[in-house]
Amino acid sequence: MDIEQAMQKFERILEKIDPDDMQTFLRRAQERIKEELQCGDGGDHHNEDVMLDNIRDSLRESLPLSAVSRTETIVHPSFGPNSKMDPKHTIHVDAFLYDDQKFDELCDDGKMSRNYCTQCGSHDMKPLTVLTHSASVPQxxxxxxxxxxxxxxxxxxxxxxxxxxxLYGAYLYSSCQNIVGVEIDSTFCKLQQKTIEDYSFEDRIKVYQQDILDNPSLISSSDVVFMNNVFEFFQTKELQERMWRALSEALRKPGMTVITVPSIEESLENLGILKEVNMDWLKPVDLRKERKRAKCELLGGNSDEDELDNIFMYKT
Ligand SMILES: C[S@@+](CC[C@H](N)C(=O)[O-])C[C@H]1O[C@@H](n2cnc3c(N)ncnc32)[C@H](O)[C@@H]1O
Incomplete structure (x- = not known):
């Protein structure tokens, strides 16, 4: 069918729709068209961007500057490259809530700092290690x-x-029907639930306050599983090993896509269980082309940032 014929058919459908149903029909058609346009594009998402900005604004008001909740305990790694981090010289700057511009504003206002003084009173400054526990908007x-x-x-x-x-990114930038979050920390669960209700996202987002170890069926029933450095700063080495063994059982559904930060191999290597935990059926996807295009669109092309380099995708 050519475009003229398709448009004529569309006009005929419009004539046949009951006027009472017209608004609903148009809204659903609009969602469907948006979905087609969104598939892999870098199109205009102005409304979604504004809504995400509003969500970030309200979350910033509900959390301390570090965005670490009062009910969680950060476990500084005792093994792997991040064990070299000195907790005294590390700050938590949540990349979802504070992008570079917002972080700069906080530093200018004296509310945060990028450096620490190695000898009080001197000009002998060293940069602090900046740690994020959230995905950034470009990610x-x-x-x-x-x-x-x-x-x-x-x-x-x-x-x-x-x-x-x-979850909000999936809601706003994809047409995903069932968006599920599982989070062990009660404060963050309440905050997510409030946001979901405030923005009427209940039709597609559901959050469970749970240890993922207690509900592996959530993993095995999903089509896409996302894991952003879930355990490294939150679980002991022993528990992390248990988590990865459980994951290797659950991440097997045919056609499943798994997205991780950092790579699965790096996480297992740091734990020293790369040879023991077999996940050979997860095949890495070459993302070079997508990354190049995305860097150009999202980071202006001239960024050395590794925020996109650190994202890995696998398919069963
Ligand atoms: C690095 S954050 C990732 C945040 C989010 N996925 C993102 O990309 O913005 C990891 C989160 O995993 C949670 N977590 C750690 N172990 C967990 C477990 N066993 N079950 C559920 N959540 C867990 C932590 O409380 C923390 O909030």
């Missing part, structure tokens, strides 16, 4: 607008959903 857009195909009728699970950044 979310990269995942939902560049990496994943249409998620209509699919289920996406974010293991360790924290502020809910990935």
């Amino acid at each position: 979310l857009k990269y995942i939902f607008l560049h990496l994943l195909p249409s998620l209509r009728d699919k289920t996406l699970l974010d293991i360790g959903s924290r502020t809910g950044a990935v």
